[in-house]
Amino acid sequence: MGRMLNIVTPLHTATKRDYMGRMNDDKVACSLKAREYEADYWDGDRRFGYGGYRFIDGRWAPVAKALIETYGLKDGSRVLDVGCGKGFLLYEMQKILPGLKVAGFDVSQHGLAHSHEKVRSDLFTHRAQDIYPFGDDDFDLVISLGTLHNLRLYELETAVKEIERVGKNKYIMVEGYRNVAELHNLECWALTAESILHTSEKSHCLPLSITGRCWLGSKPRVFAAPKSTRSMP
Numbered sequence: 001m002g003r004m005l006n007i008v009t010p011l012h013t014a015t016k017r018d019y020m021g022r023m024n025d026d027k028v029a030c031s032l033k034a035r036e037y038e039a040d041y042w043d044g045d046r047r048f049g050y051g052g053y054r055f056i057d058g059r060w061a062p063v064a065k066a067l068i069e070t071y072g073l074k075d076g077s078r079v080l081d082v083g084c085g086k087g088f089l090l091y092e093m094q095k096i097l098p099g100l101k102v103a104g105f106d107v108s109q110h111g112l113a114h115s116h117e118k119v120r121s122d123l124f125t126h127r128a129q130d131i132y133p134f135g136d137d138d139f140d141l142v143i144s145l146g147t148l149h150n151l152r153l154y155e156l157e158t159a160v161k162e163i164e165r166v167g168k169n170k171y172i173m174v175e176g177y178r179n180v181a182e183l184h185n186l187e188c189w190a191l192t193a194e195s196i197l198h199t200s201e202k203s204h205c206l207p208l209s210i211t212g213r214c215w216l217g218s219k220p221r222v223f224a225a226p227k228s229t230r231s232m233p
Contacts, residue, residue: 007066008145008173011059022047023188034191037108042086049191055088055116064092067143071169075099077140082128082163083107083147087115094119103139129155134166142167149174149193156195 022030025047033048034041041049073079076099081090084104094100102119105126106112112123126132128144129151142163151159163170175190176197177183186196 005066005070005171007063007070007171011063017185017189019185019188022191027191031191037106037192038110042108042110042114053086053111055086055091058092060089060092061096064089064096067141067171068093068096071141071171073097073100073140077101078103078138080104080132080134080139080142080166082142082144082159083150084123085111085115087112087119087123089143089145090122091116091119128159130158132162132166136165137168139167141169141171143171145173146175148172149176149190149195149197152194 030047033044042053043050045051067073073093075097077097078101079090079093081087081102081104084090084106085108087104090102090104094102102122104119104123105128106123107125107127109125112120112125115123128147144163148156148159163172174195174197175186175193176199177186178199183196183198186193190196
């Protein structure tokens with residue numbers, strides 16, 4: 001089984017969320033727009049997603065540093081980000097380790113077009129639920145923050161198998177819940193989530209044992225992969 005790591009929690013808790021406000025704001029229409037994963041989702045009104053996902057120097061640095069230290073990465077190590085968005089985390093990791101080899105993919109044309117210019121050439125369009133164009137154990141670490149819960153359960157099977165296949169180590173963050181209050185808040189807030197799981201279900205649906213940020217009602221937690229072997233807007 002995996003171990004609990006609070007790597008992303010500080011970033012998550014820094015943002016306030018009006019759960020009922022979103023639920024009552026024509027949520028079906030907003031959800032449909034968000035699921036396009038294009039300009040409105042990233043840089044449009046907050047009701048459609050992030051409300052302006054811009055690069056802030058150093059914002060992802062603590063997460064980057066924690067991942068590098070936790071998984072013993074060094075110059076020459078290879079990292080893949082599944083659902084990389086604008087690639088800000090990969091950039092911060094490479095800033096700490098200039099010799100780090102990074103790659104990332106996402107479904108969003110807008111996200112990739114507005115990614116950090118220093119890593120843009122290492123990013124490409126691909127779906128997390130499709131076979132990855134890499135060999136077995138090609139990467140020292142595969143990360144995915146806030147992405148896999150946007151897949152349906154049958155799509156998760158391929159995505160998780162591919163992450164297992166191409167990565168020696170893996171770190172995944174998805175949304176989840178531990179109680180009815182958290183489930184309520186998650187259902188109010190989530191615009192794109194297809195697979196909303198209780199923490200007790202994750203070891204069955206995500207056999208990597210590397211999942212489960214729980215939030216929306218009480219203190220968040222993140223479960224991550226053992227060293228050996230994604231934030232929702």
